[in-house]
Amino acid sequence: MACFLVPAAEAAVVTIATQILIAHENKILPKYKREENARLAVGAEKKAPFSQKLRWLSNLLWGGAFLLAFEHVWHGEVVPWFPFLTAASNPADASVMLHEMSTVGVTMAILVTAVWAVMVLVSNAMTKKALSPVAVTK
Amino acid sequence: MTLLTTVFAAIICTILWYKKAPNDEMKLNILCFMYWGASIMWLVDAIFEYAELKAAYFTPALEDMVNDLYLGLSVVALGLIVWLVVLLIKDPKGVVKASFLRKK
Numbered sequence: 001m002a003c004f005l006v007p008a009a010e011a012a013v014v015t016i017a018t019q020i021l022i023a024h025e026n027k028i029l030p031k032y033k034r035e036e037n038a039r040l041a042v043g044a045e046k047k048a049p050f051s052q053k054l055r056w057l058s059n060l061l062w063g064g065a066f067l068l069a070f071e072h073v074w075h076g077e078v079v080p081w082f083p084f085l086t087a088a089s090n091p092a093d094a095s096v097m098l099h100e101m102s103t104v105g106v107t108m109a110i111l112v113t114a115v116w117a118v119m120v121l122v123s124n125a126m127t128k129k130a131l132s133p134v135a136v137t138k
Numbered sequence: 139m140t141l142l143t144t145v146f147a148a149i150i151c152t153i154l155w156y157k158k159a160p161n162d163e164m165k166l167n168i169l170c171f172m173y174w175g176a177s178i179m180w181l182v183d184a185i186f187e188y189a190e191l192k193a194a195y196f197t198p199a200l201e202d203m204v205n206d207l208y209l210g211l212s213v214v215a216l217g218l219i220v221w222l223v224v225l226l227i228k229d230p231k232g233v234v235k236a237s238f239l240r241k242k
Contacts, residue, residue, distance in 0.1 A: 007179060059175070068176060104182060
């Protein structure tokens with residue numbers, strides 16, 4: 001009914017957090033230092049900043065929520081006039097909608113976040129392996 | 139059927155992205171994230187529906203199946219349109235900008 005609203009809300013929070021993190025990362029390093037690092041990093045392997053990984057999560061959530069919103073429009077559950085959600089027009093349907101949001105919607109948000117967490121762990125492990133000094137053998 | 143269509147779209151996009159990686163000037167990662175995000179969400183939807191319908195979930199009526207396939211294809215088309223708009227706006231190859239700046 002409106003389960004996509006939960007991942008969409010999480011996507012909004014994650015997007016704001018990403019922007020704050022980017023601003024913080026830029027604040028830590030002055031512009032000349034960032035440019036120098038970028039120049040030195042050309043052709044070299046380097047660890048991706050956490051803000052980039054956070055952007056993966058926001059892309060997954062926004063993309064999924066957008067396509068799910070289209071599905072809800074298709075089924076007539078989202079309409080272009082107030083209150084926009086057909087289930088919100090009467091209390092009985094509204095309680096069903098809220099129940100669906102708290103079960104299906106929350107599970108969707110948790111599963112997408114869990115998949116992203118696995119992606120981050122795998123990418124961290126791969127980066128660590130790639131950046132570790134190679135043992136010198138005969 | 140919608141879940142299946144989106145999962146296939148996500149797999150195809152991921153294969154295409156991997157073929158070109160790490161070069162992603164076609165911004166295929168946008169499509170991958172969009173389709174995988176939707177696939178995960180529809181998977182949850184399918185699990186809840188299965189818990190409710192049990193085995194009947196796997197034997198949908200033909201009319202429902204066709205409608206779901208039609209919806210799945212529409213979702214894939216919508217995803218492609220979003221990707222195309224982002225690609226043309228970001229214009230990583232500078233093609234759009236070059237066509238605007240072309241002298242007569």
